[in-house]
Amino acid sequence: MRISFCCANVEAAPWLQGLRAALPQATVEEWQPGAPQADHAVVWAPPQRFLDEQPRLKGIFAIGAGVDALLKLAVPAGALVVRIDDGGMAVQMAEYVCHAAIRHFRELDAYDADVRQGLWSFRRPHERSDFPVGVMGLGVLGQRVARALAHFEFPVLGWSRTPRDVPGIRCYAGREQFGDFLERSRILVCLLPLTPETEGIMNADHLSRLLPGGYVINVARGAHLVDEDLIALLDSGRLAGATLDVFRTEPLPPQHPFWRHPRITVTPHTSARTLRDESIAQIAGKILALGRGEPIAGVVDLERGY
Numbered sequence: 001m002r003i004s005f006c007c008a009n010v011e012a013a014p015w016l017q018g019l020r021a022a023l024p025q026a027t028v029e030e031w032q033p034g035a036p037q038a039d040h041a042v043v044w045a046p047p048q049r050f051l052d053e054q055p056r057l058k059g060i061f062a063i064g065a066g067v068d069a070l071l072k073l074a075v076p077a078g079a080l081v082v083r084i085d086d087g088g089m090a091v092q093m094a095e096y097v098c099h100a101a102i103r104h105f106r107e108l109d110a111y112d113a114d115v116r117q118g119l120w121s122f123r124r125p126h127e128r129s130d131f132p133v134g135v136m137g138l139g140v141l142g143q144r145v146a147r148a149l150a151h152f153e154f155p156v157l158g159w160s161r162t163p164r165d166v167p168g169i170r171c172y173a174g175r176e177q178f179g180d181f182l183e184r185s186r187i188l189v190c191l192l193p194l195t196p197e198t199e200g201i202m203n204a205d206h207l208s209r210l211l212p213g214g215y216v217i218n219v220a221r222g223a224h225l226v227d228e229d230l231i232a233l234l235d236s237g238r239l240a241g242a243t244l245d246v247f248r249t250e251p252l253p254p255q256h257p258f259w260r261h262p263r264i265t266v267t268p269h270t271s272a273r274t275l276r277d278e279s280i281a282q283i284a285g286k287i288l289a290l291g292r293g294e295p296i297a298g299v300v301d302l303e304r305g306y
């Protein structure tokens, strides 16, 4: 069995070493143009040429959860596209989103500013019931985030494409229930995959339906958000703030207004990082399972786009 590794901006050596240790029977190599055809590929942002040269791939294993960039390419017919299914990302996402929501709810940025001026001042505590959190996307990451928020006793709502039943979470599904979901949410978390249906979903129309004092946390993809709509709603006071981890162009260009907006917190696409050892173990386990003819988790539905 031959496995080809083709990941942009990723140090290949430790991945190759880990995959070889996990799959000693396989030949694992970093792809070079013209390399022999492989049975499986481990990829992140591969060039189209890589896929064109690999028509016999059985499995294409992305080393992240989102496959939007990969699905823009022409994928060899018959190959399964497989994404990382949690792999240690869910707990990171829960930490990040809870931190952002709590920082906003507890006004910790305002306390920080006061303290920097030597002020020992108090703010009236908010009612948790006034800060319902709506999580768009109730998949592997969204469900974990929703449960973590509920643990802190925020009212939590969730929205998905098909109906889901998550204990402790008020679940909504489909376009027909989207308005109700938005109108009952104050903090909005995006954990949707980027597909033609979800691109630009955080636009002026939808964001202005949040409860007054709305707050946006985008940890999915930059193209879910219409940047200028967010800025306009923040500047008009319709929204209170945003924490953004993902951007239409990454790295975020130096002149982009998000960098300096007083109500926006920016992080560099770091809310849930791929953990190498966990991911290697998951991918190797799935390659072996496929070899035994067993079903595996995380297979992408190419029609649905996630």
Ligand code: NAP
Residues within 6 Å of the ligand: 064, 065, 066, 067, 085, 086, 089, 136, 137, 138, 139, 140, 141, 142, 159, 160, 161, 162, 163, 164, 174, 191, 192, 193, 194, 195, 197, 198, 219, 220, 221, 245, 246, 269, 270, 271, 272, 273, 306
């Ligand atoms: P997932 O398990 O595939 O879950 C996706 C969820 O979104 C599902 O609940 C799905 O509904 C819902 N959904 C999809 N299309 C929808 C639509 N049109 N309307 C309503 N709901 C829709 O994905 P995941 O593993 O949780 O990951 C989610 C995304 O997080 C990834 O695609 C990636 O873009 C992003 N991500 C970001 C980072 C980061 O560091 N910032 C890290 C990892 C992942 P159903 O339940 O009905 O299928």
Ligand code: GLV
Residues within 6 Å of the ligand: 063, 064, 065, 066, 067, 272, 274
């Ligand atoms: C990161 O953004 C991922 O999709 O894993």
